[in-house]
Amino acid sequence: MSQHKVVLLLGSNLGDQKKNLETALEKLKDAGNEIISISEFLTSDPVEFESSNIFCNIAAIILTKLSPIQLLNRIKGIEKEMGRINDSAVTEGYTDRIIDIDIVKFNGIKFISKRLEIPHQKNLFEREFSRILLKDFI
Template sequence: MSQQLVTLLLGSNLDFPERNIETAISKIENELGNVVGRSEMLRTKPVEFVSNNIFCNIALRIKTQFSPIELLNSIKKIEFEMGRTEDSLITKGYIDRVIDIDIVFFGNLNFNCSRLKIPHEKHVKEREFSKKLLLSIRKH
């Protein structure tokens, strides 16, 4: 498969969020593909659930040879390795997390299955912090 330009959004609100983000970026670069763009980090309040823990968020652009499902599986592996044992698809809601990595865009692909929808509608259309990060990565 040829290289695809993929946009990811990362978030963390447990332990040391900035360090968690940097660890995840390192793992992404080592395991998934080259990071070719990144936004600045943004601190935000939790969305769609209540918590006193503030999030650290960042948008990344990577080039990868993985298919969407291969990429998702590799992302879930990274999240698990970093300590995220419960996925929002399983819990049916949002909770505090060490790391969350979402695929927002995968080239120009529109993709929809039970585990993955691309583009990620909530990040693209609903969440203000996501729209801000996605806009800032386009400038880089």
């Protein structure tokens, strides 16, 4: 089974944000993924919703044997395990969250389904914080 190179963005704006990001990375590793690179932490204002809680964000490159949908399912499981209640795909809007993990790129493929779009267009082209984090990763 081959390894796939995946670029992720992680963010948190509730609780101990840096610890939340570190915990999410550990859970990704525990699920059999290899973390090969992590960016510096970057703080940013919420995007596309109002909140007084600032985000802490990082980018990571992982190697995985999972398919895009399998990885998405694992990520959603991690978010739920960590206490994320509202998923923006379900609520059709953004809210404060303990953890958010986005698949930005996956082996350079294009993949579009109801639940997942790769590459993640908003993170690549529209969001300033993600462009800063991803500049050395893509």
